[in-house]
Amino acid sequence: MATVPVGTALPTASPHPDRALDTRPSVRRRRWSRRRAANAVYWGACAAALAGVAAPVVWVLAGVVNSGLRDWHWSVLTTQTVGTGGGLLNAIAGTLVIVVGVAVIVGIVGIAGGIYLAEFCPEGRGGLLRGGSEILSGAPSIVLGYVGYVTLVVRFHWGFSLAAALAVLSVMVVPYVVKATEVSLRSVPTAYRDGSEALGMPSGYALRRVVLRPALPGIVTGLIVAMAIAVGETAPLLYTAGWSNNLPTAHLFHAPIAYLTYPVWTFYNQPYASAHRLAAVAALLLVVLALLMIVVSRIIVAVTQRHSETSSAPH
């Protein structure tokens, strides 16, 4: 350990360490007030930044709710689209079918992938798999949609169909579930695994009954986030799902399916009042659906956190 000779000047934050610090009281006071002013300006700028984040949220939500409610009509929920008018029943049903389908696919593939990365993958060997999944989440959505169109719809002859939409959307949101699963499993204490191993449980059983339980809220949250994103996507669906005025059918292939983002993108600049009305209402429904899912995921997190706190507190 280096010793500092007595009398050596301590390092200071001064920009000119060679220049002696002016210590006259008037200068010190002036310097101090300048530093305090800079500090106040800094916090003021930070508060302005916070307002800059909050304002657009309020503005967007207020605008969407306002125009959506102005054009609201209960028949929107019960009738199907006709041309650029009518209702949105087909789109609502289609979006629900698509989201449930995506949740099933992503729930299987994503959770299994996350389990592998957290539990079975040798330390330091999963970098490529993990990186591939994370980088996939950065691929532009329209590129996914384009490739889905060119390969699935055209080359594989699936046509505009539920299957093509599900494939493209699942690829798009699977990284969220992989990541959420891996992170939640890694936060489960190793003692759980050691304990079940010591009790002689086969590791598959231990995983299912012991390790997966505490990780479940995190995994479900990731799944809900993935569903919220699937609800709001447009670009991957435009050229894979197509659009249909009818309710979803049981056909996976060659049957176009409606979804809520289509009317927003296609109808908003058409010269008909009915089209604008549908676009505004569809936007409102989209925001409500997406925010509902986010709120549900927050509630899951809050409830499980409270439970884990009470169970670990001494009584």
Added chain:
Amino acid sequence: MTVPVASPGRPVPPAPDGRGPSGPRWDAAPGVIRPRHDTEGMVRWGTRLAALLPGAALVGLAVALLIEALPAIRGNGFGFFTRTTWDPGNFYNPPVVVNGVARPDGASYGAFPLIVGTLASSTIAMVIAVPVAFGTAMIVVHKLPRRLSNTVGMLLEMLAGIPSVVFGLWAALTLGPFLAHHVSPFISRTMPDVPVLRFFKGPVGSGEGLLTSGLVLAVMVVPIIASTTRDLLRQVPRGTQEGAVALGMTDLEVVRSVSIPWVRTGVIGACVLGLGRALGETMAVAMASGTVLGTVPRNVYSTFGSMAGVIVSQLDSALTDATGFAVETLAYLGLVLLAMSLLANIGARLLVRRASTTALPVGRGI
């Protein structure tokens, strides 16, 4: 490995979930050493397959796009990056063959204006989003009480969760006209005629353009940067900060000499990640940019086209090109876009992996 023996008289201990003995039990037959079924191998291989899928999808995506784009790469050449024309040609004349690829007579494609438009709108977005996100993270970590900072966290999540097409609608119908009527004329009048600021002068247009797109992109990118920065700032060692305060530093000086050096690399990574998202954003820009082809934007109010926005809005009409050249050209454009956003993503993650314990968020950062 042996199975623990439960004597017949003893009550069976409850299962780990506390619900008592139910379901398939691993100690079903007391006293019998049960052969351990090799389900583990199956689980391991099944999950491994699932873990491979996302990476495989990424490779498949790039390969499919490359195959589709090959004729366009041959046909357009590297002049694609410097030409400013976007002319699908005359579909009624017989197609001509250039560089071994059939195309409609007179077709000529150049991506230069689109690349400029994409980079310019993303630059505006980053210039606005980075300080706003940093300031928000700072005030959340250092000033706000716990409950309020949770509220801000929820605001960020909502911002990340609002569908991009809704942002597009807002930008096209509300933000754009608002800027064009109330803000842009004032800025355009008062800006001095000096380099860089010169781009803020000139006709303000109708509200669709670079500024509107840049602002809406900034709003969409802020959650990624702000939430990562917040998590990083929470890891700055408390002792070091308190030591700095004890030396008599103001908050600003603590931030500059302790916090920023500690979080710098991670924040840069988050910014690059946000840039990748801004480059690839499709719907909001397609609705807020005006999506014009073949013109380089002249000032920050000009309408422009972005690469992603042009793919989504032109694919329909490109399908009418019987030679397929227009669709292949869009694939070329998509390939360039994919390369740009993946490079940003890979770069950000490599940077952060080397330097920080906080991992970058996936996708939109929620």
